Amino acid sequence: MIWLLVAIQVVSQTIGEVFRAAGMRQHGEIRDFRPGALGRAVGAIARNKWIIGSFCAMAVAFFSFMKLVAIAPVSFAVPVSAATLIPETILARVMLRERVDWRRWTGISLIAAGVYFIA
């Protein structure tokens, strides 16, 4: 049961965060943080299909995390979500066409190794 929840969380969180990044990139940089401008930005973002998809995937990730922390120690539940780091970076490179240089790959690898030790 625990590993099924981990699998659901990792897949849905990966999809959710990549879709979120795609939607926010499509929207463009938020520069104006005054309430009116923020309200307009929220309105535009809420209609973005990538963001809508992202919210659906993140809802699945959230409820599987809720269930996971109820039955597994938090020192396991939180670090195990770092399993999304490598697939998300690959998708950022392939889907979002980000330039992932050696510095980012090395950083991600160090973090993935570090999280393995912490867990």
Added chain:
Amino acid sequence: MPATSAIQFHTPRDNEALKAKTRLFAVIVVLTNVAGNAALTKGMQQIGDPGNSPLSLVRALFHPWVAAGVALLIGWTASHMALLSWADLSYVLPVTSIAYVLTALAGRLFLNETVSLKRWAGILLVTAGVTLVGLASPASTVKESPR
């Protein structure tokens, strides 16, 4: 699916402002994430296994600690989305991973959990990775403005 992205032109002054804005939002993302997860965990541990009914999971949302966790995680979602509007996902992911270190340290400080040598080694590796990525530019599409 290459998400369409307009190349944004920034002056050196804009770049400094962008870096400051990125640091501020990265701190908000990390703090709301750590505090939200901690509150959610505390609430769910008090409730216990909610079973497999979706309704019981929805009912759990009204527990005070779970509700506080959800409120903080809404703050995390909003700040994470704002950060992703100008920074690359492959930058945001590693930089905000310092949350794993803070979660381990919070366990040491507030829950009296022991941090073994292996965990300290992990903390060192994560910190090194975050520092390495954090020193670079947050967006690979940002260009200096032609003058």
